Amino acid sequence: MIWHIAKRELYDNLHSLRFALTTILLLGLMLTNAVVHIKEHPIRTQKYNASVTESLNVLRDRANNLYELAREGPGLLHKKPSALHFCAEGGEPFLSDVVGGAFLWSTSSGLKGFWRLDYPSATPNLTNIRPNITKVDWVFIICYALSLIALLFTFDSISGEREHGTLRLMLANPIPRHTVLIGKFLGALISINIPFTLAVLMNLLVISMSTAVQLDGTAWGRLGIILFIAVLYISLFLALGLLVSARVSQSAVSLVTLLLIWVTFVIFVPSTLASITGGFSSPMSRDEFRKRRDELYSERWKRYDDYLFEVFEPSKIIQFKGKHVTEEAAEQERLSEEHLMQQVRQVKFARATTQISPAAISQHLFESLAGTGFERYLQFLENTKSYAQQFRAFIIDADRGDPESLHIIGIREGMSQKPVSSEAIPKFEDTLSLSKDFNTAAIELLLLGMFFIVLLSGAYLAFVRVEV
Amino acid sequence: MMMTLIRREILDNLMTFRFAAAVFIMLLLVVANTAVLIQDYERRLAGHNTAVKMHQRQLHEKKTYSAGMEKLLVDRPPNPLSILNAGFDKRLGNEVLASHGYVPSLWDANMHGSDNPFMDMFASMNIVFILEVVLSLLALIFAYDAFAGEYENGTLRLVLTHPIGRGYILFAKYIGAMLCLIVPLLISLLLAVILLMMSTSISLSTDDFLRIGGIIFASIAYLSVFYLIGLLISAATRRTSTALMLSMFVWGFLVLVYPNVILAMITRPDAWQAHTASTFNKIEQIWEEFDRERKHLLATDDFPGEDWGFELRGWGSRYAYLWGNPRSLLYTYESVMEFHGFGEKDEHKMPHAQNHFRFLGSEVISTADRTWLIRKPALENIYIQPANVKRTWLKLSPVGLYDATTQALAGTDLRGIRDFFDTARQYRQQVVDYLYDKEAFGSRQWFSSDKEAADWSGLSQFSFQRVNAITNAKRALPDVSLLLTINIALFILIFLIFVKSEV
Secondary structure (H helix, E strand, C coil), X not given: CHHHHHXXXXXXXXXXXXXXXXXXXXXXXXXXXXXXXXXXHHHXXXXXXXXXXXXXXXXHHHCCCHHHHHHHCCCCEECCCCCXXXXXXXXXXXXXXXXXXXXXXXXXXXXXXXXCEECCCXXXXXXXXXXXXXXXXXXXXXHHHHHHXXXXXXXXXXXXXXXXXXHHHHHHCCCCHHHHHHHHHHHHHHHHHHHHHXXXXXXXXXXXXXXXCCCCHHHHHHHHHHHHHHHHHHHHHHHHHHHHHHHCXXXXXXXXXXXXXXXXXXXXXXXXXXXXXXXXXXXXXXXXXXXHHHHHHHHHHHHHHHHHHHCCCHHHHHHHHHHHHXXXXXXXXXXXXXHHHHHHHHHHXXXXXXXXXXXXXXXXXXXXXXXXXXXXXXXXHHHHHHHHHHHHHHHHHXXXXXXXXXXXXXXXXXXXXXXXXXXCCCCCXXXXXXXXHHHHHHHHHHHHHHHHHHHHHHHHHHHHHCCC | CHHHHHHHHHHXXXXXXXXXXXXXXXXXXXXXXXXXXXXXXXXXXXXXXXXXXXXXXXXXXXXXXHHHCCCCEEECCCCHHHHCCXXXXXXXXXXXXXXXXXXXXXXXXXXXXXXXXXXXXXXXXXXXXXXXXXXXXXXXXXHCCCCHHHHHHCHHXXXXXXXXXXXXXXXXXXXXXXXXXXXXXXXXXXXXXXXXXXXXXXXXXXXHHHHHHHHHHHHHHHHHHHHHHHHHHHHHHCCHHHHHHHHHXXXXXXXXXXXXXXXXXXXXXXXXXXHHHXXXXXXXXXXXXXXXXXXXXXXXXXXXXXXXXXXXXXXXXXXXXXXXXXXXXEEEEXXXXXXXXXXXXXXXXXXXXXXHHHHHHHHHHHHHHHHXXXXXXXXXXXXXXXXXXXXXXXXXXXXHHHHHHHHHHHCCXXXXXXXXXXXXXXXXXHHHHHHHHCCCCCCHHHXXXXXXXXXXXXXXXXCCCCCCHHHHHXXXXXXXXXXXXXXXXXXXXXXXXXXXXXX
């Protein structure tokens, strides 16, 4: 019986204006998305490859001298662009795609600062004078456009029938109400999924046909999960539509209510709530950061001067100088990390509060699965951090291998000056791991599922109690 | 009869659920967002004030003129009307160097103020955006059944039996609904303005009130466009369900889809990279010529063979280099000397060094001015024009038109921001005049503070005033008139359809 109702619903929809308009709209959006992606993605990959090669060249040049290599560091570390960029753009222009070393100081006595990671802050493009508009990615198409369409498919599914009197007719048959509701839900889900699937297929067809973009096995796996989330997200809005439609006696009122809910939760909550809750905590201000940095620096140098004033033994001085240089670098790196982490905490808190909006949840999910956005950025920073450890361990190992070296890391006199094989130096490669992404996504997925169940059972309760 | 029709229309609309919902949601969104935005503005203003003080202090701490050139930063205050429409106010740089070394422009600016730039990832709301999204939706919800509903109920036939022209009926409907729609708009904007006035850090001038008035007018025109679109659909389809569906999709297309898709489709012409490179080359050559002259002077003067620092031995720091940025077409010669004492032996070199810096100073200024003549049109060509093309395409949707109008009125559009850089350029001219007045380039204080420190007291402080409301209105005029034209065109179209339709 469920299928009977679903089929009726489906046939009704297939002939409707909204079905035709949805098909056109989704096809247009998805094709735009695909075309833009196959045009822009090669540029991104090219840029990434070119800069990685450049970094490798820098590394090779510096391999001539172990001390210089350790001092100047491995060059810039680049973030790998995701092949699934078309799924979620994720505020990428805001987030830096490169981590470099800090400015290296040097003194007239020949002491020179040591390489350390310098975590970048967000990099707003100050010369971007183009109009500011969101990207047409899947997040936009699904979270914004399609959720609105889902409401348009269900706003009258119960209230409309009641207005026409057909609901009474249907309920006169010996069918339980939940069957009617599920049937209606499935019918709407199938009929909205027809144009959606068509559009997604066209999109993926265009993207996979292009030689410029290669999607590998994991990418397809990720796409599968993204599509599953998309369907769940659509179902959620269908359930919301059914709930309001069952509660309200007029279709027009039902639509107005739904539109207002949509505007509030999809458009305003993600940004307004983030701005409000962002104000609750304040990270270290830029001036404070600078002040602490300068304090650390001058304290360290004061200790250095004091030591040199008291101690005259050359071997101890050399030891101390090495310690001075390496510890200075470590200390500054810790401060930079602390500064970043405070900012990250604020953003994470703001993001967490936006999770009362399903649109924000699925946007986060899309981003983490597509390998873009804020979570991905943090992953990239994590990668650079573990690479820095690897690099430093390599320097110590290589220095140990040289019998002429004094094994005092940090100064020229104490370290090996010999060239090292450039193959042996660890290279930075940015990686994406599906399991890690999925772990961060699991809770949000659960939350989305819960939203759906709550709304659907709400619709059931509302429909059971409705008087015809 | 006309009044009766209008009254009927108003009463019909006022008593509905959609009207109550409209008022409620508008108030909620506008008030919540205004509170957030005022907080944000206060933060930015505090950041601006700290920055101004800091730059002032840093400048006065510099004891030589050449070192002061590094610290002549001027700051752009946040615009209080950015609460209504943020435009470029938060996005573009708000501090720029006004030294003699180069002519400052938008592309040389930096940003100060935000403690956590990551927070900017969350799209910034502003009042106009709320109106853009919610008002248009409300207008369509009010309009979709205006004709179709009456047609279905048969009341339209009833109304038309009266000896009254169809034009009047149309007009009465339009006026009645618009009067209802304006209520939530005005109340929410009024509350926003009251909140603005309650904040201690924001002082609105008469000009600001005129600008707000202009924004309200533009909002009404925008509202009317969407109401008329809804009416057109309603008159043309004659069925409420069809009209509703069509209205919603038209809304989705105009507000959500079109602006994003059109910007994704338009890409910059490929020639810009070559153009940038060739212009940068030209500018580089001019500076290299300057460098040759400089070296020539050093080689042929009384003490041939010394370096740019005259091998002065003293206490302090010095550096000089040519540097450039190919992306922003900036190139300049930076030379800073900050000594506070010299050895005995160097004293006889002083007049010679002073002569050299006098020559260098005027030469740097004239070279900077000359390269600006090349740089300015190139920047215009490479960056401004493509952005303007995109902006023009956006105006095909009423949303883009409304956004552009309100930005121009609030003074947060590109022209408003560029006004600041014009002022910064004028200020640089003042600085140059001041330096000439003081004969700073040829003075000992240019590079050393051992005898006397540089004197900054006579240099007037930088201040930036926004253009007056009339200029803002003039800038918004083309877009406003376009909005009004669309209104009239739509009205005529609806009239034609309605007159010819059979009941």
